[in-house]
Amino acid sequence: MRSIHAVIFDMDGLVFESERIAMRAFIRTAHHFGFQMNELMHLNLTGRVEEDCAAQMQRMYGQDKDVRAWRAYLREQKASIRKAQGGRVGKRPGLLALLSYLHERDIPFALASSSTRQTIDSYLESEYLLHEFTNIVDGSQVERGKPDPEIFLRAATLLGVEPEHALVLEDGLAGITAANAGGFVSGFVYDDLSFAGSVDTGFPILIDLMSVDDVRTTADVSFDTLNDVIGYLEKARSVRQ
Template structure:
């Protein structure tokens, strides 16, 4: 494995501590509409574009459930939770160090997030990172969301990167699979939600996914405890 010539970042749960915030919105919605929710189901939805999240929720709870209404409520609750945090989402450990390293070494990088651009911009502004990512691909710019590699291939094209020499940093199973499918080197950084609550009453989960660290790590080429560890790894490869 030689030096990486470019790096692609996911957003939620990878550079921002936004998955915990989002999961709290799911828990509130589950209690309001009467359906079960747990970290494994939530983690199986992470990294996917809107229509695929809706499809997966229908698969989990049944085609007769009005999951579109649930999703609208979830989005409102995400905003509510963030406002309760003074509008902040929280930067992940090592993010600023890694961005500084890439800039100092003139290594191109881009953000590839399944979220919509308006939300991406809100998060970046909230964490004073408005100009930190000059190249961004959002979920509305692709036909196929993760685990399809389209979003990473598009992001790589923006910065002129060869997938074979590009590191993709991800925290979701869908994202790791997308990176692998695109010929990138996938790197898993676990965003641990397992200590959070579950809702065990209401509409049952018909097909319980397996969403855990071991499953995702088994698919990833590399694994790090935090973004801070990526700097040392890349420097050793130089």
């Protein structure tokens, strides 16, 4: 175990319940356009910038598929679902307790998200957390999105910490891969989206997908909830610098 001097948060599915919105929107989109969709597809796709998401979906379903149209419809559905929730996205279980712990222990933290700054601010405002995340790196600030580690390296520089002493908290394969590539301590926090079901008919997924267990073993450490991160950080405090 390495000593941890800072924490870097992903946003969607890690800080907020926004991936629950995304998964429901994906299921609607899959039904509308006729392609297969399941939780593992989402796990392997999440965390990427828009261009990378489109490119990955092209590999998943074939170069002849109009995934740009699929993603435009997906964005409409996400907006519709969020509107029906009064604009809220919801906080992930254990978030507030973890943020309180970080403040009490004077452990700096940052938000590193592939989303636009406008989306980030909108989510933070809707959940009354604008005051909490003052260190933010968004997708427009990097040339290469996850699984490249650039966004996390920028966040580490912002916090003044070496990657080897920063814990990156992620819920997706691309983010865990990026954290590992950058030399960070990668922490996988599983976001169970199985509630939304799946679409098992239509255009098939053409590539092999990593399972939840695969991602767990790829990460340095795995947590069931953000509450569990507190215990890990307490143990890391006793590690020599």
